[in-house]
Amino acid sequence: MKEGPDIARIAMLIGDPARANILTALMSGKALTATELAAEAGVSPQTASSHLRKLEDGGLLRQRKQGRHRYFALRDEAVAQTLEALMGLAAHRGHLRHRTGPRDTALRDARVCYNHLAGDRGVQMFNAMRAQGHLCLEAGGLTLSRAGAGFVRDLGVDLEALDRSRAPMCRECLDWSARMSHLSGKLGRALLAQFCDAGWTRRQEGSRIVTFTPKGRAAFDRAFPA
Structure with missing residues (x-):
């Protein structure tokens, strides 16, 4: 070309x-x-x-x-999203560099994708927010509804502070393991940070794995029912 x-x-x-x-x-x-x-x-x-x-x-x-x-x-996040999409394509075509095992199970369940939640938990959160009307897909892309704004404020997210940034508030990111969408953008980043601050999750040192505490898993499932 x-x-x-x-x-x-x-x-x-x-x-x-x-x-x-x-x-x-x-x-x-x-x-x-x-x-x-x-x-x-x-x-x-x-x-x-x-x-x-x-x-x-x-x-x-x-x-x-x-x-x-x-x-x-x-x-930037655009690079991360491109890499995530390529990982999904490679996995879908069977181009895996190692056998699946316990570590892969943990990565599939919940992991960080640059700065937001990915894996099965990330997909669960995205689907629940769509089903509850908190996220809306419009002609201009993914948006946070008025009800969604109240919902994430109740979770402890300071939306006014996020609005000062020029980055998109909500974006879809294709999850490489689930091959479904999870939430990125400013809101995806803020929600993962809030989960960590609230003690729902812990980052595994030297890994992309995100581990939910028993209390955090129960709270997450209440907020984002599967």
């Missing part, structure tokens, strides 16, 4: 196994150092630096300096 977006360049950046591992590691939403990402990719620090430079030049990563350290993160 001689004109239009250069999808081949993006595909080439993501398609390298080491760079794919780097990008996947950053799907947790945390910023990691070059040394940490080298370990995730299984390459030397020098090779990792080359990969990181290419990903940054290609607009997929951003870096921050703090003291002597440089930290890398995904450029």
Whole structure:
């Protein structure tokens, strides 16, 4: 294709196994150092630096300096959503790099997708909010209804603070394991943060897994009935 977006360049950046591992590691939403990402990719620090430079030049990563350290993160939520969609396509076509097991079960149940809740729990929340009329799909996209605004305020979300950001309030994100939609955008991010603050969930160190406490699981099911 001689004109239009250069999808081949993006595909080439993501398609390298080491760079794919780097990008996947950053799907947790945390910023990691070059040394940490080298370990995730299984390459030397020098090779990792080359990969990181290419990903940054290609607009997929951003870096921050703090003291002597440089930290890398995904450029924005659009990158995370693209990666999530590619994971779904790979899983749907049977391109899995390992056998399923207990760790995969936990990832399917609840995990972080960049900065919002994904997995079966994320899909459950999205479906419940749609069924209860809290989320509405209109011509302009996904919107939060008036009833939905009251609902999320009751959960402890400060909508007025979220409105100061230019990011979309609500967005659909295709879940790679369930292959159904979950909620992203400012509201998806705020709800996951509120679940953590309320003690409903805990982030598993070094992983994308989100674990619900017994109390949190019961409260979540009451708020978002399956």
